[in-house]
Amino acid sequence: MEAKKVPGHLIYGVEMDEIEKDDQHPNVPKFVVECIGIIENEENLVTNGIYRASGKKESIDKIKKKMNETKPKKGSKYSILKDEDVHTITGSLKQFFREMKTDLIPIDIFRNLPNNLETEESVKTIGKEINGIAIDSRMTLKYLLRHLVKVDANSKENLMNASNLSIVWGACLFTSSVTFNDTFETSDLIRKNTLIKVLIQRFDDIFPNDSGR
Numbered sequence: 606m607e608a609k610k611v612p613g614h615l616i617y618g619v620e621m622d623e624i625e626k627d628d629q630h631p632n633v634p635k636f637v638v639e640c641i642g643i644i645e646n647e648e649n650l651v652t653n654g655i656y657r658a659s660g661k662k663e664s665i666d667k668i669k670k671k672m673n674e675t676k677p678k679k680g681s682k683y684s685i686l687k688d689e690d691v692h693t694i695t696g697s698l699k700q701f702f703r704e705m706k707t708d709l710i711p712i713d714i715f716r717n718l719p720n721n722l723e724t725e726e727s728v729k730t731i732g733k734e735i736n737g738i739a740i741d742s743r744m745t746l747k748y749l750l751r752h753l754v755k756v757d758a759n760s761k762e763n764l765m766n767a768s769n770l771s772i773v774w775g776a777c778l779f780t781s782s783v784t785f786n787d788t789f790e791t792s793d794l795i796r797k798n799t800l801i802k803v804l805i806q807r808f809d810d811i812f813p814n815d816s817g818r
Contacts, residue, residue: 616672617700621707621741632744636672639683640698641752649691650755651762656773660696664689668697702749702777709746709778714738715793715800722799731803732811746778746804747812754808771802 616624616636627638643649671685686694702709714734719727735743753770760766765773775798804811 614673614675617669618673618704619706621705621739621745624705626741630744630748632741633748634701634745635683636701637698637745637748639686640694640701641748643686643694644691644698645752645755646691649694650759652691653762653764655691655756655763655765656695656699656770657765658692658695660690660693664693665696665700668693669700699773699777702774707742709738709742709749710735710800711738711742712779715779715797718800720796722796722803728803728807728810731800731807732813735804735811750804750808750812753805757805767802767805770805771798771800775801 614625616634621634624634624636627633627635630638644655649655668685668689671682674682686697689697714737717734719730721727722731735746738746753767753774756763756765756770757767760769775794778801779797
């Protein structure tokens with residue numbers, strides 16, 4: 606049995622079990638918790654085009670560099686996040702998931718799901734399959750989806766409903782399983798987007814024992 610890796614200083618571009626976890630949510634990366642905490646500020650949550658609009662590339666690059674300091678200076682490196690605008694934080698969070706070496710939803714589980722993902726029976730199957738994912742990935746996925754449910758609930762103001770969010774996040778959460786030679790068809794992009802939409806819209810059915818954060 607392979608020994609579990611000890612989390613180090615790197616945040617971007619590593620495996621899930623190498624990333625520092627949050628004290629209150631021990632299976633969820635601290636970076637994810639910190640970003641979502643800022644995004645769920647009441648003013649930020651209703652921002653038009655949240656997650657669709659791009660943040661400043663130089664600011665996102667600055668955050669990535671700070672998060673991956675191998676010898677961080679005294680004090681929390683996460684304090685840099687509070688000084689950035691919401692689009693920079695959402696852009697940084699999306700980039701984190703795109704670059705993470707561990708898929709939250711393993712590609713073999715995705716391929717085992719029914720072709721039509723939106724039936725009642727399919728929702729039950731999705732819940733069963735998600736329950737079998739490694740705990741760190743499962744709890745991080747759950748934490749992220751609970752957040753996206755809140756974004757969707759404010760879609761009248763931010764114009765980002767579950768369908769719009771699924772287009773953004775389908776491209777982020779499956780990145781490491783898509784090879785350079787994959788095409789639109791072979792990567793099943795539409796079906797992946799549909800899965801993310803179902804996970805947001807049917808969160809309470811897929812995670813029936815959720816009691817909030």
